[in-house]
Structure formats: C-alpha cells, structure tokens
Amino acid sequence: MKDKLASMLKEIRGQGNYRTVRYLRPVSASTLRHRGKEYLNLCSNSYLSLHLHPEVIEAAKSVVDDYGAGTCSSRSVSGSIDLYERLEDAIARYKGYKRGLIFPTGYMANIGIVSTIPGKGDIIFSDELNHSSLIDAMRLSYARKVIYRHRDAADLERKLKRHTGRGRSFVITESVFSMDGDMAPLKDIMEMRSRYGFHVIVDDAHGTGVFGKKGSGVEEHLGLKGRADIHMATFGKAMGSFGAFVLSDPVVIDYLINRARTFMYTTALPPAALAAAYAALGLVERDLSFKEDLWTNIDHVRTGLLDAGFDLKDSVGPIIPIVVGKDSDAVKMQKMLMAKGFFLQAIRPPTVPSGTSRLRLTVVRGFSRQQMDDAIEAITAAGKKMGLI
Numbered sequence: 524m525k526d527k528l529a530s531m532l533k534e535i536r537g538q539g540n541y542r543t544v545r546y547l548r549p550v551s552a553s554t555l556r557h558r559g560k561e562y563l564n565l566c567s568n569s570y571l572s573l574h575l576h577p578e579v580i581e582a583a584k585s586v587v588d589d590y591g592a593g594t595c596s597s598r599s600v601s602g603s604i605d606l607y608e609r610l611e612d613a614i615a616r617y618k619g620y621k622r623g624l625i626f627p628t629g630y631m632a633n634i635g636i637v638s639t640i641p642g643k644g645d646i647i648f649s650d651e652l653n654h655s656s657l658i659d660a661m662r663l664s665y666a667r668k669v670i671y672r673h674r675d676a677a678d679l680e681r682k683l684k685r686h687t688g689r690g691r692s693f694v695i696t697e698s699v700f701s702m703d704g705d706m707a708p709l710k711d712i713m714e715m716r717s718r719y720g721f722h723v724i725v726d727d728a729h730g731t732g733v734f735g736k737k738g739s740g741v742e743e744h745l746g747l748k749g750r751a752d753i754h755m756a757t758f759g760k761a762m763g764s765f766g767a768f769v770l771s772d773p774v775v776i777d778y779l780i781n782r783a784r785t786f787m788y789t790t791a792l793p794p795a796a797l798a799a800a801y802a803a804l805g806l807v808e809r810d811l812s813f814k815e816d817l818w819t820n821i822d823h824v825r826t827g828l829l830d831a832g833f834d835l836k837d838s839v840g841p842i843i844p845i846v847v848g849k850d851s852d853a854v855k856m857q858k859m860l861m862a863k864g865f866f867l868q869a870i871r872p873p874t875v876p877s878g879t880s881r882l883r884l885t886v887v888r889g890f891s892r893q894q895m896d897d898a899i900e901a902i903t904a905a906g907k908k909m910g911l912i
C-alpha cells in the first residue's frame with residue numbers, strides 16, 4: 524500500500540499540486556506566527572474578526588466551568604445541552620426561518636441535508652462550482668444529479684425543462700461561492716421555483732454576517748430573507764466559532780433529527796463553541812459597525828487591486844480570487860508573497876477546476892489601513908512578475 528501511495532504522491536508533486544499542513548499560531552485578528560516569523564493573514568474566513576473578540580472569548584470560557592469541556596454524546600443521546608436551544612432559536616430568528624438545527628460542521632450539515640431529503644426518483648440540479656461538501660453529499664444521495672453551468676440561470680432552466688421526472692426536484696447552490704466570491708442568481712432561481720415547482724437549498728456559509736443590511740446573509744441582501752426551502756450556513760467563518768446549522772420548516776427539521784446520519788451518529792459540539800457562536804451572533808445583531816468596518820476594508824482592498832489592473836472576476840465581497848492558471852505558477856506566486864510576510868494558500872485542483880489555480884485572498888475587519896496597503900503593494904509586485912497585470 525505504501526509504495527502505491529508514495530507513487531501517487533510523487534505524481535501529485537510533479538503536477539505542482541502537493542499540499543502540506545502549515546502549523547501556526549494566531550497573534551492578532553489579522554496576523555499569525557509560523558515557524559518563528561510573523562505574517563499578515565490573507566486567507567482567514569473570520570471576516571468579522573470575531574474569533575479573537577474579548578466578548579466571544581469570555582463567553583466560551585464562562586460556560587466551561589458549568590458544562591465542561593465536551594458534550595461526549597451524540598445529540599440524539601445526551602449531547603443536546605440547553606445551549607443548543609437558545610442558539611438554534613436565535614439563528615433561526617436572525618435569518619427569518621421557523622426552526623433551526625445545529626450540526627457539528629457545515630460539511631456534515633450538507634451531507635445530512637442532501638443525502639437525507641432528496642431520495643430515489645428525485646432530481647438534484649446543482650451549480651457546477653458548488654462546494655465539495657455538496658458534491659460529496661450528492662454522491663451519497665439516491666437522487667439523480669444534473670449539473671448546470673456556474674451561476675447560469677438560463678442553463679438551469681434549459682435543464683429543468685429537459686429533465687423531468689415523477690419525483691421532486693431540488694436546486695442546490697451556494698449563495699456566495701467559496702473560491703470565486705461571486706454570487707448565485709438567487710432571484711432568478713426563486714422566480715423559476717414558482718414556475719417549475721422545485722425546492723431550493725441554499726448554502727450561505729460565506730454570506731452570513733457579511734451580506735444584507737443586518738448581516739444575516741445573501742438572502743437578506745437580495746430581498747429574499749427566509750425564502751429558501753432549506754437554508755444552511757456555518758458558525759465557523761464570519762461568526763468566529765465552529766459548527767453549522769440548517770434552517771427550515773419544523774417538519775423538515777424533525778425529519779433531519781430522525782434521519783440525518785451526520786446528525787444522529789456523531790458527538791455534539793462542545794459547550795464553548797456554542798457559547799462563542801451565541802455571543803458572536805449577539806454582537807453582530809446589536810452592532811452593525813462590525814459589518815460596516817469589514818465593508819470599508821473590502822472596498823479599500825478591491826479598489827487597490829482593481830486600480831493595479833487585476834481581474835477580480837465577478838467576485839463581490841471579502842473573497843477575492845487572483846487566478847494565476849497553472850498549479851505551479853500559483854505556488855510560485857504564493858511563495859513570493861510568503862517571503863514578504865503575507866500568509867496565503869495557492870488553491871489548486873481538486874478544490875478549483877484545472878487551469879484556474881489561484882490565490883484566494885480574503886479581507887477581514889481586523890486589517891489596518893497600513894496592512895492593506897502593504898498587501899496591495901506586495902500582490903501588485905508579485906502579479907507583475909507573474910505577468911498577470
């Protein structure tokens with residue numbers, strides 16, 4: 524076995540696609556230490572920089588004394604401590620849904636939804652760039668899969684007309700795509716739903732806390748708050764904690780409690796994660812300046828990179844793709860920036876389609892003006908060397 528794996532690893536290396544894990548330590552909301560050197564973190568998903576906010580940390584600490592370090596049971600057994608109930612109620616209210624259910628991770632929430640609800644005889648229509656958790660979830664579903672072109676509502680409609688069946692149909696999309704930072708045509712999808720009668724499943728992992736007047740996500744931003752049939756998002760990105768949730772009608776939630784294996788057969792989230800997420804949600808709801816400050820930074824970085832001549836594709840928020848092309852070129856540019864004190868990852872297949880390897884920059888609230896200007900200058904210099912601009 525080892526020989527076979529070693530030869531496959533050699534092949535991965537040869538493609539410039541070899542990954543390693545980099546161990547690090549956070550220093551501040553925007554910086555980290557890796558092997559003794561300090562870097563500006565240009566790839567955090569903690570968009571609102573809440574993972575180091577004193578109130579969030581204090582909330583996590585304060586429950587440990589009463590509840591302990593872990594739940595040590597699945598939620599169906601004795602893991603559903605009361606901290607779940609208040610967080611499920613709060614997140615459902617914030618996002619305009621009737622009921623919520625927390626899962627250990629977004630990956631597991633997506634697997635739970637898609638492998639449990641669409642079944643034999645049903646059809647799932649899925650955006651071609653949906654997150655790997657949704658792709659894996661479809662592999663576990665007995666429903667038929669139809670892939671439509673990225674963000675292409677016309678292609679979706681063509682496929683809806685062509686593929687009809689006796690069962691139910693589902694359309695699955697991310698709201699803001701994790702690697703391209705562009706937005707799904709949710710308005711078109713919702714409008715088509717009334718004509719074609721499918722069910723809409725939205726993954727708002729990267730929209731939550733970032734988009735919408737109150738920050739509740741892309742649905743709020745587009746005037747569609749609470750309108751998906753099943754909505755999923757995470758506490759592990761803008762909310763600065765860990766875990767994920769599904770929001771829907773009580774019947775859907777009850778069904779997931781009874782049938783979703785990634786809910787039933789895994790240990791529940793620890794108390795500290797639940798308390799941190801609850802505190803972060805409270806902060807975001809009562810203080811819009813978190814979101815406003817993030818958007819000031821997003822506008823600054825985007826303007827700087829656009830002025831430098833970068834093509835930021837159709838990205839619209841904190842996720843900024845700098846598409847380099849070849850895997851090895853993306854790694855080269857990443858190394859140039861790491862050498863200058865900027866921490867980021869080259870994103871390569873299978874995370875993104877072949878030939879579109881990139882640097883995926885993310886903007887967070889914790890950046891200072893100077894840090895952003897330094898990053899823009901360094902990325903511009905590296906982009907020139909790579910012939911991108």
Ligand SMILES: Cc1ncc(COP(=O)(O)O)c(C=O)c1O
Nearest residue numbers: 628629630654656701728757759
């Ligand atoms: C769009 C999207 N969905 C789901 C997930 C999975 O969430 P989690 O990291 O909580 O498993 C992620 C992040 O990794 C994501 O980007």
